[in-house]
Amino acid sequence: MAREVPEGVNLKEIMSVLSWIKGSSLWNLHFCFGCCSTEIMATMMPRFDIERFGFVPADTPRQADVLVANGPISRKIVPRIQRLWAQMPDPKYLIVIGACPMSGGPYQGSYNIVTDIRDVLHVEPAAYIPGCPPNPEGILEAFIMLKNRIKEGSYGKF
Numbered sequence: 030m031a032r033e034v035p036e037g038v039n040l041k042e043i044m045s046v047l048s049w050i051k052g053s054s055l056w057n058l059h060f061c062f063g064c065c066s067t068e069i070m071a072t073m074m075p076r077f078d079i080e081r082f083g084f085v086p087a088d089t090p091r092q093a094d095v096l097v098a099n100g101p102i103s104r105k106i107v108p109r110i111q112r113l114w115a116q117m118p119d120p121k122y123l124i125v126i127g128a129c130p131m132s133g134g135p136y137q138g139s140y141n142i143v144t145d146i147r148d149v150l151h152v153e154p155a156a157y158i159p160g161c162p163p164n165p166e167g168i169l170e171a172f173i174m175l176k177n178r179i180k181e182g183s184y185g186k187f
Protein backbone atom coordinates (compact mmCIF):
# COMPACT_ATOMS: atom_id res chain seq x y z
CA MET A 30 0.00 0.00 0.00
CA ALA A 31 1.36 3.41 -0.98
CA ARG A 32 2.07 5.71 1.94
CA GLU A 33 0.86 9.29 1.88
CA VAL A 34 3.37 12.10 1.89
CA PRO A 35 2.91 14.20 5.04
CA GLU A 36 1.72 17.75 4.53
CA GLY A 37 4.53 20.26 4.12
CA VAL A 38 7.01 17.70 2.81
CA ASN A 39 8.39 18.71 -0.57
CA LEU A 40 9.34 15.48 -2.33
CA LYS A 41 10.93 17.31 -5.24
CA GLU A 42 13.35 19.08 -2.91
CA ILE A 43 14.18 15.84 -1.11
CA MET A 44 14.94 14.17 -4.46
CA SER A 45 17.13 17.07 -5.46
CA VAL A 46 19.09 16.85 -2.18
CA LEU A 47 19.47 13.09 -2.67
CA SER A 48 20.75 13.64 -6.22
CA TRP A 49 23.22 16.22 -4.94
CA ILE A 50 24.48 13.82 -2.25
CA LYS A 51 24.75 10.94 -4.68
CA GLY A 52 26.63 13.02 -7.27
CA SER A 53 29.04 14.27 -4.60
CA SER A 54 30.15 10.84 -3.49
CA LEU A 55 30.49 8.30 -6.27
CA TRP A 56 32.28 5.14 -5.20
CA ASN A 57 33.77 3.30 -8.11
CA LEU A 58 34.72 -0.28 -8.69
CA HIS A 59 37.50 -0.94 -11.17
CA PHE A 60 37.28 -3.86 -13.52
CA CYS A 61 40.67 -3.37 -15.11
CA PHE A 62 42.51 -5.84 -17.29
CA GLY A 63 44.38 -3.75 -19.76
CA CYS A 64 47.07 -1.16 -20.15
CA CYS A 65 44.46 1.63 -19.73
CA SER A 66 44.73 0.87 -16.01
CA THR A 67 47.89 2.96 -15.81
CA GLU A 68 45.90 5.97 -17.06
CA ILE A 69 43.25 5.35 -14.39
CA MET A 70 46.02 5.16 -11.78
CA ALA A 71 47.42 8.46 -13.09
CA THR A 72 43.95 10.01 -12.68
CA MET A 73 44.05 9.02 -9.02
CA MET A 74 47.54 10.33 -8.36
CA PRO A 75 48.21 13.84 -6.97
CA ARG A 76 48.48 15.59 -10.35
CA PHE A 77 44.83 14.94 -11.22
CA ASP A 78 43.61 13.81 -7.78
CA ILE A 79 40.17 12.50 -8.77
CA GLU A 80 39.24 11.94 -5.11
CA ARG A 81 38.84 15.69 -4.56
CA PHE A 82 35.68 15.39 -6.69
CA GLY A 83 34.26 12.64 -4.49
CA PHE A 84 35.29 9.65 -6.59
CA VAL A 85 36.47 7.06 -4.12
CA PRO A 86 37.60 3.53 -5.02
CA ALA A 87 35.20 0.97 -3.55
CA ASP A 88 36.45 -2.25 -1.98
CA THR A 89 33.32 -4.20 -2.78
CA PRO A 90 30.67 -4.12 -5.51
CA ARG A 91 27.99 -3.98 -2.83
CA GLN A 92 28.99 -0.41 -2.00
CA ALA A 93 29.94 0.75 -5.48
CA ASP A 94 28.00 3.23 -7.63
CA VAL A 95 30.12 3.16 -10.78
CA LEU A 96 31.69 0.22 -12.57
CA VAL A 97 34.79 1.33 -14.43
CA ALA A 98 35.60 -1.16 -17.18
CA ASN A 99 38.73 -1.18 -19.26
CA GLY A 100 40.83 -3.67 -21.15
CA PRO A 101 39.83 -6.54 -23.40
CA ILE A 102 36.82 -8.50 -22.11
CA SER A 103 37.52 -12.19 -22.67
CA ARG A 104 34.63 -14.63 -22.91
CA LYS A 105 36.06 -16.50 -19.92
CA ILE A 106 35.75 -13.45 -17.68
CA VAL A 107 32.18 -12.56 -18.73
CA PRO A 108 30.44 -14.41 -15.84
CA ARG A 109 32.64 -12.52 -13.34
CA ILE A 110 31.85 -9.07 -14.68
CA GLN A 111 28.16 -9.97 -14.87
CA ARG A 112 28.24 -11.08 -11.24
CA LEU A 113 29.98 -7.89 -10.11
CA TRP A 114 27.42 -5.78 -11.97
CA ALA A 115 24.54 -7.74 -10.44
CA GLN A 116 25.97 -7.22 -6.94
CA MET A 117 26.05 -3.43 -7.27
CA PRO A 118 23.04 -1.62 -5.79
CA ASP A 119 20.79 0.63 -7.91
CA PRO A 120 21.18 3.27 -9.19
CA LYS A 121 24.46 2.19 -10.77
CA TYR A 122 26.47 3.47 -13.68
CA LEU A 123 28.96 2.06 -16.14
CA ILE A 124 31.94 3.98 -17.49
CA VAL A 125 33.81 2.37 -20.37
CA ILE A 126 37.43 3.32 -20.80
CA GLY A 127 39.49 2.72 -23.94
CA ALA A 128 38.89 1.00 -27.24
CA CYS A 129 38.96 -2.57 -25.89
CA PRO A 130 35.62 -2.83 -24.04
CA MET A 131 33.74 -0.80 -26.66
CA SER A 132 35.09 -2.41 -29.82
CA GLY A 133 37.63 -5.07 -28.95
CA GLY A 134 40.45 -2.60 -29.63
CA PRO A 135 43.55 -4.24 -31.08
CA TYR A 136 42.00 -7.64 -30.30
CA GLN A 137 38.90 -7.01 -32.41
CA GLY A 138 37.88 -10.19 -34.23
CA SER A 139 39.63 -12.53 -31.78
CA TYR A 140 37.63 -15.67 -31.10
CA ASN A 141 37.77 -15.14 -27.33
CA ILE A 142 37.22 -11.38 -27.04
CA VAL A 143 33.83 -9.69 -26.61
CA THR A 144 33.49 -6.84 -29.08
CA ASP A 145 31.07 -4.68 -27.10
CA ILE A 146 30.61 -4.71 -23.32
CA ARG A 147 26.91 -3.85 -23.81
CA ASP A 148 26.39 -7.36 -25.18
CA VAL A 149 27.25 -8.88 -21.80
CA LEU A 150 25.95 -6.28 -19.32
CA HIS A 151 22.89 -5.20 -21.33
CA VAL A 152 23.19 -1.61 -20.14
CA GLU A 153 23.93 1.67 -21.88
CA PRO A 154 27.17 3.09 -20.43
CA ALA A 155 27.03 6.49 -18.77
CA ALA A 156 30.19 7.45 -20.64
CA TYR A 157 32.55 6.14 -23.25
CA ILE A 158 36.10 7.42 -23.15
CA PRO A 159 37.69 6.52 -26.48
CA GLY A 160 41.40 6.09 -27.09
CA CYS A 161 44.09 3.49 -26.86
CA PRO A 162 44.68 4.51 -24.19
CA PRO A 163 42.65 7.62 -23.33
CA ASN A 164 44.45 10.24 -21.26
CA PRO A 165 43.71 11.10 -17.62
CA GLU A 166 42.10 14.42 -18.65
CA GLY A 167 39.49 12.49 -20.65
CA ILE A 168 38.81 10.09 -17.78
CA LEU A 169 38.45 12.98 -15.33
CA GLU A 170 36.09 14.83 -17.67
CA ALA A 171 33.84 11.78 -18.03
CA PHE A 172 33.57 11.40 -14.25
CA ILE A 173 32.79 15.09 -13.79
CA MET A 174 30.14 14.92 -16.52
CA LEU A 175 28.51 11.95 -14.78
CA LYS A 176 28.65 13.70 -11.41
CA ASN A 177 27.04 16.87 -12.81
CA ARG A 178 24.28 14.98 -14.56
CA ILE A 179 23.43 13.07 -11.39
CA LYS A 180 23.45 16.29 -9.35
CA GLU A 181 21.12 17.98 -11.82
CA GLY A 182 18.77 15.06 -11.40
CA SER A 183 18.86 14.37 -15.13
CA TYR A 184 20.51 11.01 -14.63
CA GLY A 185 19.61 8.19 -12.31
CA LYS A 186 16.55 7.79 -10.17
CA PHE A 187 15.89 7.39 -6.48
Ligand code: SF4
Pocket residue numbers: 062063064065066099100101126127128129134135160161162163
Ligand atom coordinates in the same frame (compact mmCIF):
# COMPACT_ATOMS: atom_id res chain seq x y z
S1 SF4 B 1 42.34 0.29 -25.28
FE1 SF4 B 1 44.53 0.13 -25.80
S2 SF4 B 1 45.58 0.90 -23.99
FE2 SF4 B 1 43.48 0.39 -23.36
S3 SF4 B 1 43.56 -1.71 -22.60
FE3 SF4 B 1 43.02 -1.80 -24.78
S4 SF4 B 1 45.00 -2.07 -25.83
FE4 SF4 B 1 45.46 -1.33 -23.76
